[in-house]
Amino acid sequence: MKLFRMLGISFRDAFKSVFRNFSLSLASISCITITLIIVAVAIIASFNVQNFTKEIEKDLTIVVFMENDATEEEVLNAKNQLEKMKNIAKITFESKEKVKEEMSKESEVFDTVMSSWTDEDTPLKDTFQIKVKNVEKIRNTANNIKRIKKVATVKYGEGMVDQLVSAFSSITKVTYGIVIALILVTVFLIINTIKLTIFSRKREISIMRLVGASNMTIKMPFIIEGMILGAIGSIVPILIATFGYLAFYNHFDGYLFSKLILLIQPEPFIYTTSIAIFIIGIIVGMIGSSTAVRKYLKV
Amino acid sequence: MKMDLIRLKNVTKQYKNGVTAIQDLTLSIKKGSFNFVIGGSGSGKSTLIKMLYREEKPTTGQIVVGGVNVVRLRNSKVYKLRRKLGIVFQDYRLLPKLTVYENVNFAMEVIGASKVESRKKVLKALEVVGLKNKIHNYPDQLSGGEQQRVAIARAIVNEPKLLLCDEPTGNLDPDMSMEIMKVLDTINKETGTTIIMATHDKDIVNRMKKQVITLKDGRLVNFKEKGTYNNEAV
Incomplete structure (x- = not known):
């Protein structure tokens, strides 16, 4: 009961001072808003990049063709070397015979043509199908495979895939950098807002201490004020993220550029993103205000 | 002892x-x-x-x-x-934007007392100092002696x-x-x-x-x- 009463009083005081120092509150709120919009973009972008990277990883296969004259020993040697490579998740080997068998099954034309081939003059090659762990490094891995003895050609997906993936992930990294810088600026602004509130209520605070208010009671309104600034600042970013992403998703029919890049379904995703933005807003507000309280409120 | x-x-x-x-x-x-x-x-x-x-x-x-x-x-x-304990100073230390009642009640509020309990005690304290008829005035509408009595009421409201x-x-x-x-x-x-x-x-x-x-x-x-x-x- 008592706790709720004290919380009620703290909320009342916090709201009061948000409006009392309205211009500075507005500055903090705008700063939080801008920060959170970028945070929202970063969250949406990075989750989408993660999502389609995973999708691509599932499908993307490196196919390694051995030279026609590779002996069984050389093929085995190549396999051993592939197994030693770091970025390789799974290796499947298909011999000439198996390829031939599979192709024969597919159509009778193949069957008649191929039945005339002997082991020596067959154009078919022994192949490895390789799944990689990290798609970003697929180019390096492919280059390394090319250096293995008796490897004829190495093929993997479309050439653009790896570039696209790395482009997206560097965009995400840059965004994270901007977000961190903006959060610092925001925290700084909130510290100043709360500092002003503390100074404007100095007399009140000294009387509170004299009549026996606990430190928590004195600090609480200021911390809540910061949290309110954060919460108000998160409204616009949440709206932008939710409706922006919905529009974006519908406009592109769930795909970006090609069917390869699948966007995340908006339904649960925008809700979790909104909650995340809201929580980040409140936490940033709280960090700012509790820093100010620690710095300027000697209780 | x-x-x-x-x-x-x-x-x-x-x-x-x-x-x-x-x-x-x-x-x-x-x-x-x-x-x-x-x-x-x-x-x-x-x-x-x-x-x-x-x-x-x-x-x-x-x-x-x-x-x-x-x-x-x-x-x-x-x-x-x-x-x-209650403390009274030479310069009263009242909050100018609060009424007499609110100033005394302030001491109850910050220690988390309930409204009903506060009201009873605040009125009693103001009665002791003889200011029950001025509870809605602001400090700047009172004489120095009256302001000091408000401060005393605030000091004793919690029965120290x-x-x-x-x-x-x-x-x-x-x-x-x-x-x-x-x-x-x-x-x-x-x-x-x-x-x-x-x-x-x-x-x-x-x-x-x-x-x-x-x-x-x-x-x-x-x-x-x-x-x-x-x-x-x-």
Whole structure:
């Protein structure tokens, strides 16, 4: 009961001072808003990049063709070397015979043509199908495979895939950098807002201490004020993220550029993103205000 | 010994700038008593009061107020001591934007008292100081004496065992001062609240005939029942 009463009083005081120092509150709120919009973009972008990277990883296969004259020993040697490579998740080997068998099954034309081939003059090659762990490094891995003895050609997906993936992930990294810088600026602004509130209520605070208010009671309104600034600042970013992403998703029919890049379904995703933005807003507000309280409120 | 509300033992207070405000002060004050602390400026009156509500910590020595060891009290627990006592200052320290009622209620609000309980106690305290008819006025609509009575109401609203007054009549003319003294005397007699009042008003001390603690250069020179303001002591 008592706790709720004290919380009620703290909320009342916090709201009061948000409006009392309205211009500075507005500055903090705008700063939080801008920060959170970028945070929202970063969250949406990075989750989408993660999502389609995973999708691509599932499908993307490196196919390694051995030279026609590779002996069984050389093929085995190549396999051993592939197994030693770091970025390789799974290796499947298909011999000439198996390829031939599979192709024969597919159509009778193949069957008649191929039945005339002997082991020596067959154009078919022994192949490895390789799944990689990290798609970003697929180019390096492919280059390394090319250096293995008796490897004829190495093929993997479309050439653009790896570039696209790395482009997206560097965009995400840059965004994270901007977000961190903006959060610092925001925290700084909130510290100043709360500092002003503390100074404007100095007399009140000294009387509170004299009549026996606990430190928590004195600090609480200021911390809540910061949290309110954060919460108000998160409204616009949440709206932008939710409706922006919905529009974006519908406009592109769930795909970006090609069917390869699948966007995340908006339904649960925008809700979790909104909650995340809201929580980040409140936490940033709280960090700012509790820093100010620690710095300027000697209780 | 059980009756002592306050005990000081070999208390010395030296400020950081090197001034020694209190020197080797040993004192005990009985529950329910009315005490004046007198002495010239710089004699350590204010410092003594400040140490009692833990605004200042003694450099050495022991202070116990109502069973609380004030010296060992951590900063975060000071509020527990403050809830046991009321404090009145020369400059009233009221909040100008709050009414008389709200000013007194403020003390109840910040310690988390319920509205019903607060209302009862606030009205009672305002009745004791005789301001029940002015509860909706703002401090700047009151005379100095009335403002000081609001401050007293705020100090006693939580029914403390001890009321500390640091020159409460310092800004008031003699008539208003006597008005304040009457209020304090009533509080002391009716609720048994122990009162310690620092003052340099000879007239008041001589007329009230209470216990007098005389300080000079931070030392106790006299502690008398029904004392008077003795010029040679100061």
